[in-house]
Amino acid sequence: AQRVTQPEKLLSVFKGAPVELKCNYSYSGSPELFWYVQYSRQRLQLLLRHISRESIKGFTADLNKGETSFHLKKPFAQEEDSAMYYCALSLTGGGNKLTFGTGTQLKVEL
Amino acid sequence: DVKVTQSSRYLVKRTGEKVFLECVQDMDHENMFWYRQDPGLGLRLIYFSYDVKMKEKGDIPEGYSVSREKKERFSLILESASTNQTSMYLCASSSPIRPARGGYTFGSGTRLTVV
Numbered sequence: 001a002q003r004v005t006q007p008e009k010l011l012s013v014f015k016g017a018p019v020e021l022k023c024n025y026s027y028s029g030s031p032e033l034f035w036y037v038q039y040s041r042q043r044l045q046l047l048l049r050h051i052s053r054e055s056i057k058g059f060t061a062d063l064n065k066g067e068t069s070f071h072l073k074k075p076f077a078q079e080e081d082s083a084m085y086y087c088a089l090s091l092t093g094g095g096n097k098l099t100f101g102t103g104t105q106l107k108v109e110l
Numbered sequence: 111d112v113k114v115t116q117s118s119r120y121l122v123k124r125t126g127e128k129v130f131l132e133c134v135q136d137m138d139h140e141n142m143f144w145y146r147q148d149p150g151l152g153l154r155l156i157y158f159s160y161d162v163k164m165k166e167k168g169d170i171p172e173g174y175s176v177s178r179e180k181k182e183r184f185s186l187i188l189e190s191a192s193t194n195q196t197s198m199y200l201c202a203s204s205s206p207i208r209p210a211r212g213g214y215t216f217g218s219g220t221r222l223t224v225v
Contacts, residue, residue: 044216096206102152
């Protein structure tokens with residue numbers, strides 16, 4: 001069965017420091033990977049997806065099939081980046097069903 | 111512009127009660143999902159539906175059932191609520207068509223407490 005692992009429950013960085021939220025997955029096929037974010041008192045929302053190869057709010061994520069990873073990165077953390085981040089995987093032919101990781105709480109300190 | 115609406119933000123129910131959680135979306139999405147969100151466990155899929163009157167079990171369906179009589183509405187039912195079902199319940203919808211597939215729109219959640 002597919003699995004998404006986010007090894008860090010909490011990541012604390014200082015404002016202006018680089019951020020890397022780790023995500024590893026286990027799946028033998030060709031997955032689609034996503035990052036979702038939940039800001040305090042807000043709904044969970046899509047941040048970015050690997051097929052779009054986009055940068056959203058300064059965040060990027062590259063799918064590394066060799067290392068089965070999809071780490072989320074930002075060169076300079078901002079206070080407003082503080083949130084819960086979830087990595088998610090959708091299987092090819094899986095009918096759009098997402099498997100989520102356990103989440104990483106990012107705290108950006110001043 | 112609320113697109114996925116969950117009828118209740120907070121609910122308190124007694125053990126053994128039958129509980130209904132309602133979710134409505136206005137985006138004409140085929141796919142709808144129910145997850146529960148627990149600290150340290152992330153989001154776990156309970157049930158999902160690809161079409162009206164269609165349902166499939168997710169990873170943790172025990173103790174739950176669902177109903178989808180209309181495309182826009184997906185209901186989660188706790189047949190006999192238990193304390194271990196105390197959780198945040200999230201409804202989501204999505205289109206199955208690329209590039210939107212995988213892009214869920216979530217509701218604001220229902221925090222259910224079973225006492």
